Amino acid sequence: MIDKRKFKEEQISLLGFGTMRLPCKTPLKREANPMIDYARGQELVDYAYQNGVNYFDTAYMYHAGKSEKFIGTALKKYPRDSYYLADKLPVWMCPAKRDMERIFNKQLQRTGHDYFDFYLLHSLNKDNYDKCERFGAYDFILKKKMEGKVKNIGFSFHGTVEDLERIVGDHEWDFAQIQFNYLDYKNQNAKRQYEILTEAGIPVIVMEPVRGGKLAKVSPDIEDMLKKSRPDSTPASWAVSFVASFPNVLTILSGMNSLEQVKNNIDTFTDFTPLNDSEMKICANAAAMMNKSEIIPCTGCDYCADCPKEVKISSIFAIYNSFKTGEYDNETAQAKYDALDVAASQCIECGKCAGHCPQSIEIPKLMHSVIADTLE
Helix, strand or coil: CCCEEEECCEEEECEEEECCCCCECCCCCHHHCCCECHHHHHHHHHHHHHCCCCEEECCCCHHHHCHHHHHHHHHCCCCHHHCEEEEEECHHHCCCCCHHHHHHHHHHHHHCCCCEEEEEEEEECHHHHHHHHHHCHHHHHHHHHHCCCEEEEEEEECCCHHHHHHHHHHCCCCEEEEECCCCHHHHCCHHHHHHHHHHCCCCEEEECCCHHHCCCCCCHHHHHHHHHHCCCCCHHHHHHHHHHCCCCEEEEEECCCCHHHHHHHHHHHCCCCCCCHHHHHHHHHHHHHHHHCCCCCCCCCCCCCCCCCCCCHHHHHHHHHHHHCCCCCHHHHHHHHHCCCCCHHHCCCCCHHHHHCCCCCCHHHHHHHHHHHHHC
16 A cells, blocks of 8 residues: 555555546546546556555646546445545636636536535636635635635645745635656745745645656666666656655656556655655756756646647647757657647747646747747
8 A cells, every 4th residue: 555644644655646647548648638548547546555555646737627526426326424525626728707606516426426525726826816816716716615625725836935925824725736856946936945845834736747748758868877776766766756755745746657667656656765966866857967958848737729720739739848958869750740630830929828827837939949949
């Protein structure tokens, strides 16, 4: 059984099951793909649950709105008090204050559950949080907590340190979810975000510990460096071990879509031993080497996916990053790029995508000044 960490009077599995990248029946981009393979997905949920995973995370828009129904269905066979279900309120999808109620009720309906153990204000940055405050989103969830429909109130975060300090100071939170991995430890000031939450006594839930898979597919020179220290550990295991070595981390979400990934994570979190100082320095060295390769900090979340010109933004970034890190040679990268049909140069620089990017990537600029010059 995997390790657990104490939360109030509960025991939460150190590994959490994220449902943004479930196995699908078609090869479309997984994060936005509604064609979830229920049989394969159920196998992964069952294996995880049977090996001690008890935290399951979903959201309103994952898999084009189909993730909530899947995980609700997959968990129905198990006693309701034996697992924790987390969901999120996407305030940017609420044109009016009354839409919060509509979405919340829809989430209960989709999952087939009467309450959520953990409920989050989703993807907070300055703009989203300002809207939450105008709509009274925190008080809305607090009311749901008083009604017994929410057990714990939190938020997921994609803003600046200043934004985080404001959010933490404005309300009482049971937990918070941040992007935390050894690449973003410095790149996106995740170190300070973790410190702010820890100083405030707020347990941390981690998303993107492997940075959308980027830390699982590292360059050959980085992989060699990792294997010299831990021959039996995969790059993905190194990434999640880095995160789990921080004591205020409650659970680490992994978007697992194969049985191999589930087993690898469970092996890592069973009788877990934190990385020592030398191993933490190796992670820092790996991050420095990645930064020199000029990769684009895209995690493949596909919040940018509704492009008016149908440019496959995250797929283009993934190909570019694989080329820059040496995973693809020039011929392979070009072939995969050409197969996408819609070129980066088709971007009309409307900026719609950049406004939705949790990583604050200047997408239109990169499409023309970097991608088009490299792959066209």
